[in-house]
Amino acid sequence: MSSSTINKPDAGKTPKSDRDTKAKKQHSDRVKAERRMGWYLAGPAFVVMLLVTLYPILQAFFESLFAFRLTAPDEREFIWFANYVTILSDSVWWQGLLVTVLITVITVAVELVLGFALALVMSKALKSLKGILRTAILVPYGIITVVSAYAWFYAFDINSGYVNAWFDWVPGIDSDLNWFAQTGTSLFVIMASEIWKTTPFISLLLLAGLAQVPDELTEAAKVDGATWWEQMRKVVIPNMKAAIMVAVLFRALDAFRIFDNVFIMTNGENNTEVLSLLAYRTSISRLEIGLGSAVSVLLFICVILISFAAIKIFKVDLAGTRGEKK
Amino acid sequence: MKNSSRREKIWWAVISVLVLVYALFPVASILATSFKSPSDLTNGSFLPSPGAATTSNYEQILVGDAQDLFLSSLRNSIGISLIATAIAVVLATLCAYAIARLDFPGKKLVLTTALAVSIFPVISIVTPLFNLWRNIGLYDTWLGLIIPYLSLTLPISIWTLAAFFRQIPWELEQAAQVDGATTWQAFRKAIVPLAAPGVFTTAIIAFFIAWNDFVYGISLTSTEAARPVPAALAFFTGASQFESPTGAISAAAIIVTIPIVLLVLLFQRQIVSGLTSGAVKG
Numbered sequence: 334m335s336s337s338t339i340n341k342p343d344a345g346k347t348p349k350s351d352r353d354t355k356a357k358k359q360h361s362d363r364v365k366a367e368r369r370m371g372w373y374l375a376g377p378a379f380v381v382m383l384l385v386t387l388y389p390i391l392q393a394f395f396e397s398l399f400a401f402r403l404t405a406p407d408e409r410e411f412i413w414f415a416n417y418v419t420i421l422s423d424s425v426w427w428q429g430l431l432v433t434v435l436i437t438v439i440t441v442a443v444e445l446v447l448g449f450a451l452a453l454v455m456s457k458a459l460k461s462l463k464g465i466l467r468t469a470i471l472v473p474y475g476i477i478t479v480v481s482a483y484a485w486f487y488a489f490d491i492n493s494g495y496v497n498a499w500f501d502w503v504p505g506i507d508s509d510l511n512w513f514a515q516t517g518t519s520l521f522v523i524m525a526s527e528i529w530k531t532t533p534f535i536s537l538l539l540l541a542g543l544a545q546v547p548d549e550l551t552e553a554a555k556v557d558g559a560t561w562w563e564q565m566r567k568v569v570i571p572n573m574k575a576a577i578m579v580a581v582l583f584r585a586l587d588a589f590r591i592f593d594n595v596f597i598m599t600n601g602e603n604n605t606e607v608l609s610l611l612a613y614r615t616s617i618s619r620l621e622i623g624l625g626s627a628v629s630v631l632l633f634i635c636v637i638l639i640s641f642a643a644i645k646i647f648k649v650d651l652a653g654t655r656g657e658k659k
Numbered sequence: 660m661k662n663s664s665r666r667e668k669i670w671w672a673v674i675s676v677l678v679l680v681y682a683l684f685p686v687a688s689i690l691a692t693s694f695k696s697p698s699d700l701t702n703g704s705f706l707p708s709p710g711a712a713t714t715s716n717y718e719q720i721l722v723g724d725a726q727d728l729f730l731s732s733l734r735n736s737i738g739i740s741l742i743a744t745a746i747a748v749v750l751a752t753l754c755a756y757a758i759a760r761l762d763f764p765g766k767k768l769v770l771t772t773a774l775a776v777s778i779f780p781v782i783s784i785v786t787p788l789f790n791l792w793r794n795i796g797l798y799d800t801w802l803g804l805i806i807p808y809l810s811l812t813l814p815i816s817i818w819t820l821a822a823f824f825r826q827i828p829w830e831l832e833q834a835a836q837v838d839g840a841t842t843w844q845a846f847r848k849a850i851v852p853l854a855a856p857g858v859f860t861t862a863i864i865a866f867f868i869a870w871n872d873f874v875y876g877i878s879l880t881s882t883e884a885a886r887p888v889p890a891a892l893a894f895f896t897g898a899s900q901f902e903s904p905t906g907a908i909s910a911a912a913i914i915v916t917i918p919i920v921l922l923v924l925l926f927q928r929q930i931v932s933g934l935t936s937g938a939v940k941g
Contacts, residue, residue, distance in 0.1 A: 381750060454678060467927050479912075590781060
């Protein structure tokens with residue numbers, strides 16, 4: 334940064350000469366002007382970000398302390414934390430949490446392996462293929478999640494699908510299999526769509542991490558007779574740990590908010606309801622603003638806890654790996 | 660040697676085909692479905708029955724019964740996403756410039772806030788906004804979606820642009836001034852050409868995110884006045900009560916995927932660099 338040589342006015346020392354003091358004063362004026370300019374430029378974005386998130390979550394917390402449904406606005410009543418007690422003592426919440434965690438863990442694990450393979454392919458590919466592969470992989474990244482959900486839904490659906498016909502040689506699959514009538518099979522398709530759509534993102538993060546592994550290290554390992562697998566395990570993966578951690582955390586938090594795929598495919602039927610859907614159905618469909626706000630706040634707390642755990646336990650340095658060196 | 664390079668080539672061909680199938684198969688699947696007629700939907704095969712392929716689904720959403728529903732949602736999606744992208748990119752450009760070039764206290768706070776906002780569960784914002792928007796008249800309006808969309812587009816724009824701006828050799832500006840250019844000329848001739856690709860790339864990524872939104876779309880709208888495409892898809896119904904909307908939804912899905920594919924085809928390199936430079940540049 335250009336002005337990393339700022340001298341803070343030092344009260345303890347007496348300046349050597351008048352000229353020196355003047356220079357310092359000018360300097361600090363410039364520093365002040367730069368600081369002011371910094372906030373003029375960054376301020377609007379900062380304020381907007383706070384307005385669109387901090388304010389709503391505070392409002393949600395406030396509303397979560399009331400028994401309040403839009404269908405009966407006059408019966409609004411302050412009930413402290415009773416909504417939270419209601420939710421946390423209801424099996425619907427715990428079922429939703431279980432499904433959400435299950436989806437998060439499985440999709441992130443699969444995506445990490447698949448994304449790593451894709452990243453390796455993209456980094457090693459011949460120049461002429463690189464462009465094609467990247468273009469192809471960006472299609473799932475850019476596609477609307479709802480479109481992905483419908484594509485997978487229609488392929489598996491018992492009426493419009495062809496998967497049953499294609500895979501009837503697999504034990505357990507025949508033309509009568511209704512994928513969306515049971516929890517396990519529903520979640521399988523939901524996760525397939527989620528994995529397809531979001532693996533490109535994780536693979537691009539990992540590709541950037543791969544690029545940071547010094548070639549000399551892998552070459553040296555090769556010369557020393559390390560097998561491909563040993564090179565990966567001993568050299569490449571340890572050197573891109575930071576990138577892996579960031580990719581996993583980002584995807585985990587994203588997967589934890591899963592909504593679109595579930596809404597389109599099952600709408601929470603057959604025990605596939607995830608927490609976001611529970612919040613949506615409570616507040617938007619049933620207009621139970623008090624209860625719904627409490628679910629929203631609890632979901633928010635879950636996300637905070639996951640990030641906190643990741644940063645404290647796994648020492649994920651988000652700022653450090655996301656570009657900010659300071 | 661020649662042999663091994665040939666084997667390598669075959670290997671790469673196989674791997675590339677696998678990646679292509681992985682990336683494009685679901686799109687091909689819904690494309691095939693979009694050409695099936697209602698009676699052909701249950702044929703149990705990937706493609707429409709021979710000779711039965713039809714464009715009636717496209718006609719239905721573009722000029723037929725469902726055109727009001729689809730075309731208005733398309734207009735909403737394009738307008739709302741473009742405006743939300745534009746606002747985010749302008750605010751983020753100013754913000755990222757300050758982060759990359761100026762020294763001011765709270766720089767880290769701004770970046771951390773952007774990070775925190777980007778992991779914020781959307782559904783937690785929706786409930787309070789739903790209630791508030793109804794009270795102040797923003798429910799089911801464009802503005803009512805543009806404002807919350809900023810929570811999606813702004814953080815990633817700030818991160819991506821800050822990463823881009825850090826790589827710009829800002830000395831060029833001074834060099835141009837030494838060569839006699841005015842401040843404005845120096846900025847316009849030396850800096851803008853270097854910064855523009857980053858801003859443009861950021862705009863594409865932000866647009867993808869706004870275009871993809873579903874939660875805000877179904878929660879904060881109720882009519883064709885503001886309902887965006889993803890939400891409209893979920894509310895599609897068949898031409899009659901007994902007809903499934905599968906074909907129409909598939910056709911609409913393909914139409915809204917076309918802009919994505921075009922952007923990806925044209926700007927693949929920029930999008931990849933935008934997504935990765937914002938990520939790991941320690």
